[in-house]
Amino acid sequence: MRMESIIFQTIARQGLYVIMVFSFFLLGRGHNEPGGGFIGGLMTAAAIVIQYLAFDLEMVKKALPFDGKKLVALGLLFAVGTGLGTMLAYGIFMDHSFTHIILPFFGKVELTTAFLFDVGVYLVVVGGTVTIITAVGEEEPWNS
């Protein structure tokens, strides 16, 4: 599935950073603007897919040495942990709360427990996609 195109490889290499930043941006703004955990996660997954299309799987694995399965578990931990955390604090599972704090440069910033949950969603989506892509991608094609 690899395309030996210098143009594509260059764009992929530079684009990775741009797309990653954009996906974090989408993750963070989800609560008030279009975005959120699923979309951010899929963006990151798309970035990784582009790497995989441009380069060899071995190179991608060396550059991004994380295990998709562990990400998935970590994401679920975040999500369930948010729920348990609020249960220990307030007595109800997943009773989200939010406050606003004033930061010097950014002004009024919102902090929510829902963001932690969204991070969990993000990690699961990224981890799940990476797992599937590497699992399928590592196999030899049928007729080779």
Next chain:
Amino acid sequence: MLLLAILLPFLAVFILPILAPILQRKLGWAIAVVPLFLFFYFASFLPQVAGGVPVIIDYQWVPQMGINFSIYLDGLALLFALVITGLGFFIVAYSVSYLGKEENLSNFYTFILLFMGSMLGVVTTGNLLVLYIFWELTSVSSFLLIGFWFHKEESRYGALKSMLITVFGGLAMLAGFIFIYLITGSFDLREILAQGGQLTGHVYYLPALILVLLGAFTKSAQFPFHIWLPNAMEAPTPVSAYLHSATMVKAGLYLLARMTPTLGGTPEWFSIVSGVGLVTLCYGSFMAVRQTDLKALLAFSTISQLGLITALFGFSTKLAMVAAVFHILNHATFKGALFMVVGIVDHETGTRDIRQLRGLGQYMPVTALVIGITAFSMAGIPLLSGFVSKEMFFAASLALPGVGIAQWLFPTMAVLGSIFTFLYSMMLVFNVFGGKPKANTNIIQPQGDHYGMLWPPIILATINIVIGIFPAVVQDLLVLPAAIGGYGEAISERLILWHGLGMPLLMSGIVIGVGYLLFMKQKSVIALVEGVQNHRFNLNVLYDRSLEWLNDSATWLTAKQMTGFLRDYMVFVMLWFILSVGGTLLYKGGLNLTTLDLSPVGPYELILALVLIAAAFGVALLPTRLAAILSLSSAGAVMFLFWINLRAPDLALTQLIVETVSTVLFLLAFAHLPELTKEIIPKSQKLINMAVAGASGLLITLLLISGNASRYYEPIADYYLQQSLPLGGGHNVVNVVLVDFRGFDTMGEITVIAIASLAVFALIKLRPGKRGSAK
């Protein structure tokens, strides 16, 4: 704080991966801190609970369904909690010396902690459904522990057997709890206990009783459900000492104690529970005599002793309740020690075969003393704790309510079971540790007493002696409050060593006398037992055959249905969908083809719809696979444009990226598939496919139109639009709904994504006959 204590074992699991590489073989010492701390923490509640004031704390969980995480810590719960944590400490400490360095210690202690937490949950919870959840968690952790050496076939078999039987009982128990809910209207233990004995007259009483008893009998290995316990001995010895002698199997007994005020006191309870208990007592001790594996002997001994306690719960008198609770405590101490000593023998000599072991007392005198004390306690020799509780057992069997055959049959069975208990206890001590070592065996010579493994059993044996001579030590703080907690009324029995010359003492005397005679003639007795066993119906064979039959039937049914073609499966699924959903729609008259509140349809929408239809047809009709995939992709892209048109940016973004990523995945997998060839499908098949496809399309259309037209309630969208900023703190309603209002659903969805990705990984990496290896 109490909640945190109960959940502490579960939380401790999280630091295990951090500690394991640092501490390695010493990991057990760090883990042992957990039960030790919990033991003293629970002990701090003794004065309050013994004074008759149980600790009750409620946490709301799902109040609409009556599921609350309530804690109900009375004498009974506290006794169990102390046994679980106290013995847990000893077991973990013992395991440090017992387990070799090649074992997967972090897994082992994770499972042990999981079990400890679940068992604590079972005994401290005040809500029946939460009890069920923890009950099943103990089954799961027991499964993991029995199958710890999963490369051994026997371990896998034993783990599966224990799980199938106990989970079957657990489901029955859940059904029984639901019956109790239907009678009393509550899952809350306090409310159910407050209703006292009023349940027993209800028409649902008998089903509730039988189902709950099924749960208790399967978990506590009562006849005929005992068959899993001997196979569970495949687990490492610390596991056998902890779960399968002292704690997990006692969960069923806990259930019996808890349900006594509610379900007990009736003739049905009396006959079923006492009957099963006494039969198990005799059967277990009978079978134990002929066992050649020391652990198997102890397994049948456990089955028999659990039968004794079950019988006591069946008797339903105050004396019997005290005796039962007292024996739970005593049995935990002596059985735990016995298993640990057998583990020492196995560890030192390399074998557990009673025929090969002899004269070990010469090499391990202190060990011999320890096993002597604890085995004698089990056998009911005076001045040991087992004697006191056994005397009370005999006394309780004589003081039965009512008249009838039970008056003389039950004491007789009690004596009979105890005689054989005495016999195998003597065999355990004197055949293994007495006499002279055999010359022509190839067992390893022990190097002397191994104190690293021996100190926990020494402490437990000492407890046996102390309680045996001064039983009143545990009376007011432990045993009586537990009995009162179980029975529901005040009890004023006293635990004393000498009750005077009476029937119970005579019965004990008969046991010791006849037992000694049989011990002298043990070979004939063993031959007798073997002879009987070969003639009777073998339950293990029944279990194996049932599983085989189940597998064969399932294979037959699957073969009939699974033709191997995805297309056929689609037809089955679609057909069922059309029939069930469409049928309901027509049957309930839900078909409503009026149109309300439709968005205007302009040229853009029309063009997009036409392109969508063309793409759909393209998927079915295009000749090459690549073209078909791209056509599917373009259908998704059209959806993306629709979302933009309808001003839904979140959905549009998600659709676009999902479409892109899944197309890439498709094309990746595309490299692994053979070329599309033209298939020859019979005309009738084609017509069926077209009909099913057309019908499902029509059904969906009708559903959507009817759904839109049927306005039974206010649309919830208004609520979300109004409340998302004040309640959720966010302007993006879609996101707030996802993570906050419906956060629980999202948690379920990401769990599904997680499982799906793991399944893809497993299906690809672990398929048979592939090149490469899974990592």
